[in-house]
Amino acid sequence: MAVACSRTEQVGDFRRASVTAEDELTATFNEFDNDDDGHITVEEFRQAMSRRGDEVTNDDLTSIFVHADGDGDGKINLEEFTAAWNG
Ligand SMILES: [Ca+2]
Numbered sequence: 300m301a302v303a304c305s306r307t308e309q310v311g312d313f314r315r316a317s318v319t320a321e322d323e324l325t326a327t328f329n330e331f332d333n334d335d336d337g338h339i340t341v342e343e344f345r346q347a348m349s350r351r352g353d354e355v356t357n358d359d360l361t362s363i364f365v366h367a368d369g370d371g372d373g374k375i376n377l378e379e380f381t382a383a384w385n386g
């Protein structure tokens with residue numbers, strides 16, 4: 300667990316953006332959710348981070364999704380995204 304936590308902090312740079320308001324978070328979620336199906340997939344997340352100029356490795360993505368995917372369906376919905384973003 301300690302390894303997972305430190306790993307998440309390492310890859311947590313995307314949280315640096317000063318997005319705190321719920322509507323801004325929703326806008327960010329929609330930016331990540333490329334096909335607007337209400338879920339962010341690993342591939343959508345990778346592409347969104349790339350658009351922001353942050354390349355993430357598969358290991359990083361796995362760590363982020365393990366951390367953020369509360370119900371374990373392999374995708375991140377707005378509720379999970381909000382919870383993960385707020386740490
Ligand atoms: Ca999607």
Ligand SMILES: [Ca+2]
Binds near residue numbers: 368372373374375
């Ligand atoms: Ca999920």
